[in-house]
Each structure stands twice: as C-alpha cells, then as structure tokens.
Amino acid sequence: MLSIVYGVLSLPLLLYCSAKLLGSAKAPNTFARGYVLRNRVTHQRLLPEPSSHRFVYPTVCLLVSLSALERGALDVGRGWLFGYGGVFGRLTGLRPGPYLAAGGSSGNGSSTIRERLVRVLTPRFGNAAELLEDAWMMTMPSFLGFEGINPLTVYFCYKSTGEFWSCVLEIHNTFGESHVHVLEVGQREDAPPSGSVAADGILWSGIPNQQSADRYDHQWTFRREFHVSPFNDRSGFYTVAIKRPNHPPMAPPSDNKFPLPVVRVQLYTDSDSGSAQDSPGPLKLVAVLRCTSSAPLTAPSLLSALLWAPLGLLLSFPRILYHAWILHYVKRLDVFLRPEPFPANPDWAAGATNPPKLPQPAGVKWQSEGILERSAKRRVVSFLRQRAGATGISVSLVSADPATPREDFPLPSGGDSKAGRHLQIDYLAPRFFTILFLSPSATHALLLGHTSDKVFFPSSAELFLEVFSAPLSSVSPLSAAQQARLQGLPHSLKHSLALPIPPTHPLDFGWNTTVTWFMVKLLRALEEVERGIFSIARARPVKGDEPWKQWERAEHALTSREEFSTLGREQEGYEHGSVRSG
Incomplete structure (x- = not known):
C-alpha cells in the first residue's frame, strides 16, 4: 500500500523534472485557452448550532475552453499528460461521459460536452446553439485513470461578442446523480452581490486573493431542488455568488492577468414566517471555492499543481466520508436518506391522479x-x-x-x-x-x-x-x-x-x-x-x-x-x- 502511495506522490515530481529539462516551460505564442487552478475549498455549517462544523482543504482543477478542449488544442505531452476523450493511458484527462445529460441526436451517448451544454441551455433560451460561442469549463480532471466525484462543475458561457451571458452549475452527488442550475445574467439576479472575494478569502483561510479588491460579479437566489448532503433535506434556498474569469475563452485578458474565478454557495433554510415558505430563512451553510492562483495549462504548470496537492484529485470521496462520520457520530446529526430526483420533464405526471407539485426541471x-x-x-x-x-x-x-x-x-x-x-x-x-x-x-x-x-x-x-x-x-x-x-x-x-x-x-x-x-x-x-x-x-x-x-x-x-x-x-x-x- 505504501509503495502505491509513494508512486503516486513521486510520479508528478519525476515528470515535472523531465518537463523542465526538456524545455516544456516555454510560454505559448498565443493567449491561453486553458488554465491550471489551485484552489482553497471551505465549508462551514452554522445550523443547528450544536452541530456546527468547519473545514478547509486545497484542490486542483482546470479551467478550459470547451472549443479548444474538444478539438484537441489543449492536449499536453501529446495527450499523455493531459488529453480529451478518455481517462486511461494518460496522467490526467477529461471525457464527456461524466458530464451533463447523455444521448444526443444520434441517441448513442457519444455527444460532446458542448452539445450536451447546448441541450441544457435550449429549454431556457431556445436558440442556445447560436448564442453559445464558447464556454469556460471549471472542473476536476481524472488522475491515473481514476475519476473522482466532481461535487461542482461550472460552465461560464459567452456569446460571439465576448459577452458573458449565463452560468451553468452542474452538481453531482455520491449516488451518481447530477442536477443543473441555469443562471442567466441580468435575470432574477440579486443586486448588488453581497460580500466580497477579499472578505471571504481572509475569513476562510487568512490568505488574501490576488484580486482582493474585487467584489463578486453576479449573485442569484433560487430554491434548492437536489439531494446532495445526507444531513440536509431538499428544502431551503441557495444563494450563489460568482467571480467570473477575467476574459472570455475567445480573447486574451485586457489586464494581462490570469483568471481567478470564485464561487460561493450559501444555503438558507425556509422562512418560518407564513405557510408558503417562499423566502429564505436563517443561513445554514456556506461553501466557497476560491482560486488562489492560476497558470496556463502546460506540462510544468500541471505537474507543479499536482505536486502542490498530490492526492487532491483522489480525495474527494474520502473527504466526504470523513466529514460525514464527524457530522453523524460526533455532531449527532441524523441522516436524510436519498429521495428520488425530481423529474426532468415539466409536464411529467400532469394527468395523474393527485399530480405532484414539481419545481423547475433540472x-x-x-x-x-x-x-x-x-x-x-x-x-x-x-x-x-x-x-x-x-x-x-x-x-x-x-x-x-x-x-x-x-x-x-x-x-x-x-x-x-x-x-x-x-x-x-x-x-x-x-x-x-x-x-x-x-x-x-x-x-x-x-x-x-x-x-x-x-x-x-x-x-x-x-x-x-x-x-x-x-x-x-x-x-x-x-x-x-x-x-x-x-x-x-x-x-x-x-x-x-x-x-x-x-x-x-x-x-x-x-x-x-x-x-x-x-x-x-x-x-x-x-x-x-x-x-x-x-x-x-x-x-x-x-x-x-x-x-x-x-x-x-x-x-x-x-x-x-x-x-x-x-x-x-x-x-x-x-x-x-x-x-x-x-
């Protein structure tokens, strides 16, 4: 067992040294279409007070242009260090399988991530295929053929003009289920976004963000609809604030800085006032995914990030189990068993006896x-x-x-x-x-x-x-x-x-x-x-x-x-x- 751990820890170091010796650190001739992000993930549960809990840990993820990813322009080391289309035979990789809805026009499940994203956006926007020029996809890649749980994948969607027009949050749980929230810029937004990137960064880790003077760009509040944690039911509201990447994937940054996206999720209980419970109540939980540094996706930057958090891509599920053990056995929280997901079709069971009241399908x-x-x-x-x-x-x-x-x-x-x-x-x-x-x-x-x-x-x-x-x-x-x-x-x-x-x-x-x-x-x-x-x-x-x-x-x-x-x-x-x- 120890030999396996040593192998996992030493492989990125050996490859990093090799990349340096081979001169792989040369700067690209054009602006980056992919980045390696080093993050701090923070969680704090506030309610019920006797079961309050807090933790912080580092993660590594990628921020990639979907267009560049799917045409193979982001492959590193001829696809061996990083590649698109599969997970085996390479150090890190991405493939369409774990993301969004399977299927496609052919019905054989071979659709690309972009095609799946368009299919998610179409019910809201109709002409999504024409609107979507490109999107930043922020997600964790596979490592040595292992695909861990991606609790949150974020798609920052842009028009051909470079305008940021929607954000799609894809949430995964440990049961192999996933759910999306489509958030449109300028529609049902909270104005202005509460809090700041700097305040959240110092609050959680004591490390200020490089863009510490900036506030969040957008914020939305919407109903919770998906079972993620066994210690929360599906009631309540999410308030999501984002700091988007500082440039679209089709154009270079105007300030010569690399993107440092941030996502903050706040979970509120239902309001105690009134029977409708259609407004947020007390704050129950806060989670922040905060990028502390980023670098263009190259062999040295990728391997350096893996050295910084060598087991980060393998620990999502063990971390979930560890903190679940604390919340259940130490903090004495009982378990909400997994309910069945809400239907995807808004007209589902419309003609049934006593039809159910359904949320927005997602x-x-x-x-x-x-x-x-x-x-x-x-x-x-x-x-x-x-x-x-x-x-x-x-x-x-x-x-x-x-x-x-x-x-x-x-x-x-x-x-x-x-x-x-x-x-x-x-x-x-x-x-x-x-x-x-x-x-x-x-x-x-x-x-x-x-x-x-x-x-x-x-x-x-x-x-x-x-x-x-x-x-x-x-x-x-x-x-x-x-x-x-x-x-x-x-x-x-x-x-x-x-x-x-x-x-x-x-x-x-x-x-x-x-x-x-x-x-x-x-x-x-x-x-x-x-x-x-x-x-x-x-x-x-x-x-x-x-x-x-x-x-x-x-x-x-x-x-x-x-x-x-x-x-x-x-x-x-x-x-x-x-x-x-x-």
Missing part, C-alpha cells in the same frame, strides 16, 4: 436500475403486453429519467378499446417495478407506491387496479411466493377487507414458481440486510424515513386516509437539519 443524471429492478421490470412489461388486449385498456409507462424511453402497450389490432380507456403510469424510479412485484396485491402497491411513498402516479387509480388485479378466491390457498410477500407486513395490511389478497400474484403467471419465490425472498432478505447494516454501523436515519418501515408508513396512510400533494415528506421534530429536537 435533473440530468439518474441512478441506473439494478439487476433485481430490471428483472421485475421484465415481468411487468411481459404482463402488460398481454394484459392490454385482455382488459381493453392501453397502458403507457413514463419514467422521470429522460434517458429511459417511454414504453407503450397498445391494444392488439382490431381490439376493443372500451371507449378509448388509457392508463398512464408516471414513475420516479425503477423502484416502481419492485413495489409492483413485492406488493401482495395491486391495492397494496397503490397504497405503498402512490399514496404513501409517492414513487409512481397513475392517471387513474381505478384503471390501475383493473389492469393489475388478479382473480380472488376464498378457497384457493396462497402461493408460496404470496406467503413470502406477506412476511413483515403489519397485521392490518394482511387482514384488511379493503386490501384483498389474491392467491396468486398477477406478475407470477407464466413464470417458474421456484424462481419467483426465490426472487421475493431475496428482495426481502436485502431489505433486512440494509436494516442490519444500519444497526451494526449504528447509523441513524431521520425518524420516519427508515427504508425498512415502508409498510408501517403505508399502514399509517391507510388508517389516516392522508393524501399527499407534493413529492417527499416534511420531517417532524427536526430543526435546521437532522438533529432531533424532541
């Missing part, structure tokens, strides 16, 4: 479905292909993830449409399929997946029950798989007259009974394993948010007849985070 990446979710989905798809003709009800499945294509199950040619009855099911995540498979009846699935946990939204509850119901029998015994499904359910959900249980599950017909029983038992066992891991680790989810209590939540929804109109649940007994107040 999700770009979702978790991929697991093996068992994929297996359950195959059963649902196979069932619906036959069921549409039997019931005269056509069905559509619409995912919140735009990368998952819509699936339609029309009636067979010449079939009776029964006055054109159509069921559309909008679902947030592949968990929808395991809920259908594990619930002992369609009524149970509707209670858990729609009324309680809000994972899916049918256009008609009646049509949903008609499509997914199985024949009832008072004499036929329950199948082994059905008996396994009932294990762990509260007594009231097993014996309620409102929740009749068929002897055989509709998704079990035509499948091997032993395989079905094993799959049910495996999914139930995994639920218990998750509970056991939390118990062994002494991890504490926010009360009422425990995954293994999903059926208890469903029981509560049944007995109280509660109806929810928004995605997610407000947690009771918590203030300014996840410290229990009662």
